[in-house]
Amino acid sequence: MTMSEASGPDAVIAGYRRLRSLAAEMLALANEADWDALIERQQGYLEQMDRLKALDAACELPAGHAAIKAELLEAILADDLVIRRQLMARRDELGLLIDRSRRQRDLQRTYGRQGTSPGDGFGQGSP
Template identity: 45%
Template sequence: MMAARDVLASYEQLLQRSARMLDLARNGDWPELVEEESGYVVAVETIKRLEVDCVLETPEARRKAELLERILEQDGETRRHLQTRRDELGLLIGDQQRQRQASQAYRGGSQVVRMSTRSR
């Protein structure tokens, strides 16, 4: 049977990882955030396995709830930063598409002008 202190220590580590992810999101370090997120997912899976055979007493359950609340708060802020970044990328992609369309229209129009001057 897994000791409650080991489970709580795992949640503490998850909180630290969550804090690193939030810091990376705040700083716009997207590649490093993705790297950290893969470790976060592994840590969550590890906690799931640890908790299968662990029964937490009331004080330990309270501590777990506190840790989870903080993790979820950080996760929410990280997601808001990611949403903002996604929106920025969407605007950039839209701008590039409009530029490409304008360029194609210009090239198409200039070909028509060249063709009409040749036919004279």
């Protein structure tokens, strides 16, 4: 493969197809609530975006390739939107869990001390 083939319009479209594939994989992971794998996959997605940005900037696409790029971008952005919504829902869920845990900890600290206080009069056998 020559340098021009590695950086030409076909390489740009191949890069967008790879990005589209990664976005679809990330969406599947989000749908499965596999957050750890999603975060790991995101690294490859970001690396592909960086490579593609440089490749795309170095090449002017003919009309046919530009139309394919637009379709791929539309699909990538649609997946990205769904992933972001699911991540925001997960963030909100985790926030609720953290708040609940914090309240339980605060209650335990407050009422746990009262129940163990030696001079509280409970269970002392007083008349």
